[in-house]
Amino acid sequence: GAVVSQHPSWVICKSGTSVKIECRSLDFQATTMFWYRQFPKQSLMLMATSNEGSKATYEQGVEKDKFLINHASLTLSTLTVTSAHPEDSSFYICSARGGTGGVLADTQYFGPGTRLTVL
Amino acid sequence: SQQGEEDPQALSIQEGENATMNCSYKTSINNLQWYRQNSGRGLVHLILIRSNEREKHSGRLRVTLDTSKKSSSLLITASRAADTASYFCATDGSGYSTLTFGKGTMLLVSP
Numbered sequence: 001g002a003v004v005s006q007h008p009s010w011v012i013c014k015s016g017t018s019v020k021i022e023c024r025s026l027d028f029q030a031t032t033m034f035w036y037r038q039f040p041k042q043s044l045m046l047m048a049t050s051n052e053g054s055k056a057t058y059e060q061g062v063e064k065d066k067f068l069i070n071h072a073s074l075t076l077s078t079l080t081v082t083s084a085h086p087e088d089s090s091f092y093i094c095s096a097r098g099g100t101g102g103v104l105a106d107t108q109y110f111g112p113g114t115r116l117t118v119l
Numbered sequence: 120s121q122q123g124e125e126d127p128q129a130l131s132i133q134e135g136e137n138a139t140m141n142c143s144y145k146t147s148i149n150n151l152q153w154y155r156q157n158s159g160r161g162l163v164h165l166i167l168i169r170s171n172e173r174e175k176h177s178g179r180l181r182v183t184l185d186t187s188k189k190s191s192s193l194l195i196t197a198s199r200a201a202d203t204a205s206y207f208c209a210t211d212g213s214g215y216s217t218l219t220f221g222k223g224t225m226l227l228v229s230p
Contacts, residue, residue, distance in 0.1 A: 006161075034217065043207060044162070044220045093161055106150060108210070109217055110162040 003027055005097050006111035013084055020067060020080045023094030024112045029074035030096035037068070038054055038091045050077050084118045091115050125208055129225040132230075138195040140224040143188075150211045151184055152218065153193050155204045162207070198228045207216035 003026040013019050023033055032051050036044040048064075050056040050071035058064045066088075068080040077096075081088055092115075095108035125142050132138055142151070150169045154162040168175045168184045168191065175182045181194040195202055205225050209218040 004161075043222045046217055046219075049217055091159070095162075106210075107152065107164055107167055109164060110154070112161040113159070115159070 002098075002107070002109045004030075004094065004109045004111040006094055006114050008111065010115040010117070012117045012119065015085050016083055017081045018080055019084055019116060020078055021092055021094075021116075023076045023077045023079070023096065023111050025096040025098070025109070027086060028096075028098045030077075030098050031074065032097045033071055033077040034071060034095045034097075035079050036093045036095070038113075040091075044093060047079075066118075078079060081116065084116070086118045089116055089118045125206070125224045127224060128222070129227070130228065131227040132198055134198060134200055134228055134230050136198055136228075138198050138202070138226055138228070140193045140206050140208075140226070142191045142193070142221055144191075144208075144210045144219075144221075145189065146209045146210075146212060148212055150187075151191050152209045152211065153180075153182060153191075154207045154209060156207065156223070157204045165206075169195045195226075198226075200228050200230050202226060202228045209222075 003053050005024045007022045035047045037087050038044050046059050047062045048056045048058045048069050050069050051075050052071050056069035071077040093113040095110045097108050150167050152167045153165040156162045166177050166182050168182050179196045184191045205223045207220050207223045209220045
């Protein structure tokens, strides 16, 4: 149980285009989803936290107008990189946490990641 | 900001040997979690230890937590080549909150 999927696995796009990445919790309801980015050989950096039905909370330094997050349902959150540029190339990983109390609430379950390359 | 700091940064061992990775953190925590990441892949949750626990086992994994020293260790016994990956510790400060990840330890297990 507690499986999180991401789509697509990788994407290559031209500079200036927008890219949407989906994160789904397959077998549990995710009240909270998190979006991270990871540069090569580095750790995960939290970009934003989203709760179902409310606006995402962005970490300091993350442009909310550039990285649009929508958490419209308990099983789906999307990250849209708007007007992507080469410096946005990175590995984007989502995670999901379910409910309050219990193991699902304490643990973040991670998706397999999406590698974005902007030419 | 990152709180957990793992050491060593990289570790190379032979199959069958044990691997120990350490993690230190700065502020109080509700729990500490260890994750594994294979190259270019997502993170796999390994084990969670709560602040009132001192030791936890899961298969070949053994995690300890010393809240007085603000440190944790992950021991992998009888390592296998398939254990080759990066290992991250992550702290949860107040429960139901965001995780703060360390920089990770790259483990290479040679056959």
